[in-house]
Amino acid sequence: MSTTTAPPPPSPTTTAAVAPARTGVRRRLSKPLVVAGILAVWVVGWLLLRGRNTLSLSPADLTPLHRWLNDVNDTVGANRNSNPVFLYFFNEIRLVVDTLVTFIQDLIAQPAYGRPVPVLGWLGVVALVAYAAWAFGNWKVALLAAGGFVLFGLQGLWRESMDTLALTLGAVLISLLIGIPLGIWAGLSDRFHRLITPVLDFMQTMPTFVYLAPLTLLFLIGPASATIATLIYAMPPAIRITAHGIRSVPAAPIEATDSLGASRLQTLTKVLLPLSKRTIVLGVNQTIMAALSMVTIAALIDAPGLGKTVIKALQTLDVGTAFNAGLAIVVMAIVLDRVTTAASVRVEEGRRNAGGLAERLRRPLLIGFGAVALVCAYMSYTYVWAAEFPAGSSLGSYLSRAATTVTDWAQSSLSGITEGLKNITTTVLLNPLQSLLTESPWWLVSAVVVGLALLLGGVRAAVIAAACLALLVASGLWQDSMTTLAMTIVATVLVMVLGVVVGVWMGRSGRADRVIRPVLDAGQTMPAFVYLVPFLALFAASRFTAIVAAVVFAAPVAIKIVADGVRSVSATTVEAAEAAGSNTWQMITKVQLPMARQSLTLAANQGLIYVLSMVVVGGLVGAGALGYDVVAGFSQGQLYGKGLAAGIAIVLLGIMLDRIARAAADNDPTPPEGIKV
């Protein structure tokens, strides 16, 4: 706008660069001042009005809303058998899903068709998986897949692993069948994209505990409920990432096909889909990961597999056995991840190498190895030794004992340090923030949040924040929400610190990446239930324990995204900066991080969502507040409505924080700086 009043510029490009920079300087000067002002008013208000209008509600108390939600739940349950919606809609869905999953189970996991063993024994499964990994990926991942699957058998967890695999495959299959078309639609239509984004937020942040019990009411106890619980959480990444892939196809090829007079369908199938194939495979990848992270929770409604082993072991605090099963889940995740990644790389390379010698060798090998795999499959169908994994391996019990020893050692020798760490973080960071949020009157906190949203994100963000805050008040769980908010903020800050430090390190060093990445995968897929017991020993039942658990789960995502961002800074830029004589520190702070700003924003967003998805687990280890409300609501009938309200409050917190942060990032005038060393 200032261009019109500015003196005639020498050339349009310079003005465009200068004008925003000037306003940027002014805003950068004033914004922190105003923010500081708002915060100062808040602290003064807190000092004066402490403890007034805090809307507190004790854990055993209910509001009319919570009672009403209880009644709704009861009514649904009472009318299940007479309502046509159930008879003709939910029952049909259940039938289809049940049939699919039971079929996969019969194939690889459960005795079926009058046989004491599944159709395919261990040898057949290992051979077919390795063959598929080689055919779609390469021989390295084929070896990894074969090794990983044999490991399940050696751990003594073959049947459990196959049950988990069957359920995961079922959930992923349905997720992709629905998710990819929806993702394409969201990629093409802005309107649909806007419509579906909050729905996806809801699906990803609504705690599973809230809908687990109602699901068994709708779809009965059995594979269908477990699969549907899993796919509610696993489908959003497929939709989001597919849409993102379609959207980030550069404009040039689309315009080119348009000018050639291609129809919309042709543009989609000939340009958009091929060009976004790699991203879509990444979506498949994330869907698998998300599905595997639901394994333990689904076990609470009788989902078969490794989750049950973990839950049972936890009843007696048997960390070793839980770890053994948790490790199998991690290995399965890593195998599936590496195979799908290799498949996406192959898609690229296959196109480039078409016609080479390797390509000509490929076809006969495909046939040869395919025959071998089929022979193995047939043998595992026919012979007992190939059907049932030979017992007698002591690897499982060895792993359990090792894990127990390590945990015992850590518990007895580290708890002095960890106690100190907990106390410092709690008194310096968590307690002040929490008292500021929970002891101020609700209207003061709301005013501060809306003010900050307006200032940092603009009017839209402020309106959304105001709406979320109003709903939080209506939920009757204001004070619990503020307690959870304090923990969420501390955890997200820690996640981002780790994300930037480790992410930059990994992004700059390929070796660091290779070493750290499996650890991150483990952090993402090892069921939290496995490490809660040692964490409880180290930090006792406390809010800090919950924060640590959230960081373990959320930091890997943030680290991976930052590392990816740093690595994708173009090599020429980095070389130019090097030539200009910048040292490592300057390179990171002036070139790589600013250029990877998009990734930092995405990392913060995903970090936040992952932290919020651990709120409930936090409730199991002493976090109290919303997490505990949800857990108690799942366990006690009369608290169901309150648990549901708490689940919604978690979603609201997520949407509010995410929209403010996103708007703030879009609003930030600082342009990505070039080389300015």
Next chain:
Amino acid sequence: MTISISTAGRPYRLAGTVFAAATVLALVACGGAKVGGSDSNSGSGTGKCGTFNLAVNPWVGYEANAAVIAYVAQTELKCTVTKKDLKEEVAWQGFGTGEVDAIVENWGHDDLKKKYIEEQKTAVDVGVTGNDGIIGWYVPPWMAAQYPDITDWKNLNKYAAMFKTSESGGKGQVLDGDPSFVTNDEALVKNLNLDYKVVYAGSETALIQAFRQAEEKKTPVLGYFYEPQWFFSEIKLVKVNLPPYTAGCDADAAKVACDYPKYALDKIVSKKFADANGPAYQLVKNFTWTNADQNEVAKYIAVDKMTPDAAAKKWVDANKDKVKAWLPKS
């Protein structure tokens, strides 16, 4: 030209070799037993009992009850037992949808009884298991030994400073909250004027870990717990005596100032299951045993790491006459 022919031929020869190797492998491996060849066990479980859907709630005491009942149903009555691992709420729901036949250790749950027994009429109470459930406040044994008067609630304020933690805001901490159990503890703290704050640990795991660490390191902890529980076979927690329970003293949740009542743990079955009156129903109805019995089986499972089935077998073999009393008379 010749080169390309030979390279085109070699791969197919390679494929042939691979295939031949596979065939040889298959022939060599053909020695093993065939699936379904000599399986004698596959015909079992076809008595008049049919399928028996037994809910298994996630705690070891329950697992002990379920293990023994399932074992007896399988071996004596030839039932096909399907155990379903479910949380209590979900298990009760299962009565209505016809997927659960029996719950064999129920702690109170008056709200669920009202909903499913009285209103929806899908469940029936079939009497007590013989186990008494005790809920209350406990301290680790070393504290009871060192501070003998701590087991009287009147002295709790004297020791409040000892129980301070990062979570209790300057007061003593009462570690609460297995989310599955009803608690009056906030009301108790308030109405008994205790200088304590209730902190919600949030899971049985967290409570057990807190007590275990406290006993090991001789640190103070005061917390909500219950018996029968397998953990007592590891550490004998000592109960703090709150003002004794009298009938009706917990009628108004906000004004509670007395200890928790004793729960007579009971068995609930689905209406359909009861009406059919099959042998499995008779077994569930007749089943009773003592806290000592349950603790024994729970210890086999939790401490000795036996499978539920093996634990049940061991107990059943040693208690033949008790089992006999549960079997259907006809």
